[in-house]
Amino acid sequence: MKKRYWFISIISVFILGAVFFSLTRKRNNHSTFYGEYMYDSLESSCSYSEKNVFYLDASGILHLIDTDSGKDIIYCDKPNCTHERYSHNNENPSCPAVFYGLCKSGIVVHNGHLYFLGNMTDEDFCTQYLYEMDVNGENRKSVVALPGIENIRYVLYRDNYVIGGYYNRVELNDENQIINENKPEAGIFVIDLENYEFYKGEILTGEQINITDISYENGFVYYSIVRFNDDVTEKVIADATEGDFADFIYNNRMYEIHKYDIKNKEDVLITVIDHVYGLDLIGMDAYYTTKDGYYKFDTASGEKVSLDAVKKTVPEDKAFFSGFKSDGNDLYFRYRDESNECVYCRLKENDVIELMRLPAEKAFGFVCICGTSVYINYNDDEGKFCLGVININDLNSGVYKPMKLRYYNE
Numbered sequence: 556m557k558k559r560y561w562f563i564s565i566i567s568v569f570i571l572g573a574v575f576f577s578l579t580r581k582r583n584n585h586s587t588f589y590g591e592y593m594y595d596s597l598e599s600s601c602s603y604s605e606k607n608v609f610y611l612d613a614s615g616i617l618h619l620i621d622t623d624s625g626k627d628i629i630y631c632d633k634p635n636c637t638h639e640r641y642s643h644n645n646e647n648p649s650c651p652a653v654f655y656g657l658c659k660s661g662i663v664v665h666n667g668h669l670y671f672l673g674n675m676t677d678e679d680f681c682t683q684y685l686y687e688m689d690v691n692g693e694n695r696k697s698v699v700a701l702p703g704i705e706n707i708r709y710v711l712y713r714d715n716y717v718i719g720g721y722y723n724r725v726e727l728n729d730e731n732q733i734i735n736e737n738k739p740e741a742g743i744f745v746i747d748l749e750n751y752e753f754y755k756g757e758i759l760t761g762e763q764i765n766i767t768d769i770s771y772e773n774g775f776v777y778y779s780i781v782r783f784n785d786d787v788t789e790k791v792i793a794d795a796t797e798g799d800f801a802d803f804i805y806n807n808r809m810y811e812i813h814k815y816d817i818k819n820k821e822d823v824l825i826t827v828i829d830h831v832y833g834l835d836l837i838g839m840d841a842y843y844t845t846k847d848g849y850y851k852f853d854t855a856s857g858e859k860v861s862l863d864a865v866k867k868t869v870p871e872d873k874a875f876f877s878g879f880k881s882d883g884n885d886l887y888f889r890y891r892d893e894s895n896e897c898v899y900c901r902l903k904e905n906d907v908i909e910l911m912r913l914p915a916e917k918a919f920g921f922v923c924i925c926g927t928s929v930y931i932n933y934n935d936d937e938g939k940f941c942l943g944v945i946n947i948n949d950l951n952s953g954v955y956k957p958m959k960l961r962y963y964n965e
């Protein structure tokens with residue numbers, strides 16, 4: 556008898572402990588983060604995971620959206636905080652959700668820390684810093700300096716690395732004065748979080764050079780670069796705007812696909828693709844559009860595969876086509892048909908499956924796909940541009956019921 560009571564009370568202690576643990580976890584809204592974050596190709600201060608969105612609002616205040624419920628909170632748990640933004644009257648903001656500076660990028664929670672890339676000093680604007688904080692945003696420290704970097708985009712936190720793309724436009728002298736306003740550079744950088752070591756891939760140059768995508772796979776960074784060919788100067792571009800500029804771009808712009816070996820710090824140019832409308836780097840492959848059709852370039856084999864099923868589906872005029880997105884398995888794309896309807900399709904192996912059609916004013920664009928969460932942008936019923944989410948199973952079965960997450964530009 557006695558033994559049984561002991562057993563029951565031990566079990567009760569366990570159950571109570573588990574209930575208490577789950578309650579405290581629920582009360583602390585910073586303890587539920589899932590999965591890896593993906594960058595936003597347009598807004599560098601937004602990051603997405605399957606369950607969360609981090610973004611900075613127009614005042615530089617960090618928000619966290621819970622994707623399942625759509626709930627948007629200011630990322631600050633300080634009691635009675637007014638979340639006062641950075642300004643000349645508030646140069647040392649006490650709110651942990653406040654960020655500022657010219658370049659704001661890479662805000663995610665990774666391995667038990669909140670991170671931010673930017674420059675919150677009033678010094679040299681050609682140096683950025685990695686800031687590391689507790690998960691709740693407190694104890695902000697700058698842990699790595701990134702000299703020679705003006706603008707950061709496409710930041711990924713993978714394994715023990717922070718990987719990002721950058722582009723520069725000016726050259727400074729030792730006194731931080733601009734001595735050259737047209738020195739375009741672009742490339743990638745890597746920070747090893749184990750020892751806070753920082754290094755750059757090859758520094759690439761070229762007229763209007765920019766980085767367009769990054770992916771990471773087992774210690775290798777794949778990235779795409781766009782630039783004009785070497786014959787094109789600022790003056791040639793200015794002259795070209797008088798004529799058929801779309802044709803000029805098609806004939807003179809090129810993409811480079813690079814592979815960077817983090818361990819050996821080796822940057823390899825895999826291929827150059829020119830005469831192309833657009834190119835999407837997805838994982839280790841590049842998907843691109845030319846006057847002739849749609850192609851996949853496989854970086855592992857160096858093979859170019861024609862996506863005939865896409866060509867058969869989409870109207871001849873490539874202006875009707877808007878890019879590829881992937882969930883890691885299948886490829887999604889959309890196009891406008893002759894009646895101005897927007898058609899959404901999935902490419903599964905070699906088959907195109909039409910998923911849904913929406914009138915142009917109801918159409919949405921893909922932002923990114925993270926697990927089952929498909930982040931989209933669209934105009935709501937009031938015509939306001941917003942971020943929303945749909946479930947991938949709904950998308951695959953042609954059901955369009957977006958949940959609004961936030962308004963842009965607010």
Ligand SMILES: [Zn+2]
Pocket residue numbers: 631632633636637638639650651652
């Ligand atoms: Zn606050």
